Structure formats: C-alpha cells, structure tokens
Amino acid sequence: MSPALNHTVSFEKFHGTGNDFVVVDADDSVPYRGRFAETHCDRETGVADESGAHDRRGADGVLFLALEHRFHPPRIVMTLVQPDGSVAAMCGNGARCAAAWAAARTDATEFMIDTQAGTKRAVVRGNAGGDDPLDITVEMGVPTFDPRDVPLAADHDGELVAEELDGLELTAVNTGVPHAVAFVDDVDDIALDAVAPAIRHADVFSEGANVTLASRDDDGGFSQRTFERGVEGETQSCGTGAVAIVAAAKRLGHVEGDDPVRVSPPGGDLEITVPDRGSATLRGPVEAEYEGRLAAMPEQ
C-alpha cells in the first residue's frame, strides 16, 4: 500500500438508545468508505474502546458528517455507510447522533441535517459538554405508504397494509427508509433473526426492507424489535422503525390523534409523534462513548 494512504483518521463513537455509530469528519480522507465501514463495524474485530470502559466492539454504521457553520442554523451533511458497505438514505438515530456531534462543535442547539431522504431539522436539549445524555428530537418528515415511495414491486396492487407474508401480517411504510411492520402479541416471542431475512429480501420490496416488530404495552406504548437492512441483523434501536410503528398503528386504527407515543426498542425509550398533518418526530437520548483513531485504508 502506498505510504500516503496508510494513514489514520480520528473518530468519535456515539449511540442513541443502543444504535451505535462511528462518526468521522467528512473532511478527513477515507478513500473507500464501504471497506472502512465493513472493517471497523465488525462486531468481533471492529472498533474497540482502548480504555476498556465500553466492551461492545464494532458499530451499526459509520456516519460521515460535514458541518457547515456558515448557515443559520448550521447544516450537517450526513452519509451513513452500513456494516455491509451500503449507504442508507436516512437513519433516525444516526441523525440524532449527528446533531450531538455538531452540538459539541458549535453553540447552536438547532441543526438542519441533509440526508438522501431530504433535510431534517434537529433540536438539541442539554449540555453538549456534560456527563448526562443529550435529549435530541429530529423532524422525520411525513411517513408514506405509497407503493412508489416504499418502494414496492411494480406488480404489487396498491399499498401493502396488513398483508400476510412469511407468517407475519405486514404493513409497509417509508419513514426515510422502508420498513415492513408487524404487530404481534409479544415481540420477544418471535425468533426475529430466523423470520426476518425472507421478508427483508422478499420480491415485493424492490429495494429490500427493514423488518420491524411491535407489541402493545399496558400503558399504550409499544415494544419494538427491528432487523436492519445493511446491518443484516437485529439492532438495539432503530429510529425510523419506531416512527414506522406509530405510523402503521395510526394507519390500522390502533392509535389516534397527535399525542406522543412511547416506543421502546431493547436499547431504551423513544418518544414519537405522527401528527395527522405535518412531520413526524423522533425524540430520545444520545450519548458520546469514546474516541480514537482508525486506519483509513484497512486491509481486507
């Protein structure tokens, strides 16, 4: 390898309710972003906290972030490269982590985040330099069931709502990325890693889908589990998935009105709104974990 490319880049590690990301400044030179993400996100051999304070290796993706200070509010250009090297158009928890990263570099508490699924406004509450998690809300846009937007295969007739597929009753919605949502009695009774791959790759989802399970809790909130496209496994949390649950619940008449709904993936609690008109919101905690340097051109 040329010595010029055998360099390291600095990174910071963040998580939002357990959905964890390596964050790299997009100004730093990473010649092959896919290879970088595949190597450093690996849960067995990937990025590690050298202090030993955090024992989970790897990550759910790499966020390449460009902060543009000259705008008011400042803009962040966000690109999420996933552990399989693919680029995701949007990531709810990633957007919340992007806002936390930017908040530590500015005095701003509001940011516009440019993603491939549009520009999202984020509001940060809390002290970016402090020990407590930040409380970050992202405006996620209007969820869509339109078959062209999900997207569904051209030969599918109309929206996919409460349709049986591979043993689950699914509703397909795009909340920045596509989700196939199933409401079940208890999310913990389903062998998600066993049932999800067939749905994730089903022909009806022309660009694939994340597979999200939800079950209703006694207080009216939902428990969540999501198998993510690009991670090709279950994650501790998925923000677009949490919004998809509330959007699908409203579409099916399980939820009414504009009030916030608690959605709890394994990694913590999120607060979601899906108003009858206007943008959905995703709110929850974000924590900085550790930082260091990583090979920009890792050997494969």
Ligand SMILES: N[C@@H](CCC[C@H](N)C(=O)O)C(=O)O
């Ligand atoms: N974890 C994310 C979703 C990331 C994108 C997804 N894996 C895809 O490829 O569609 C979130 O918090 O929304």
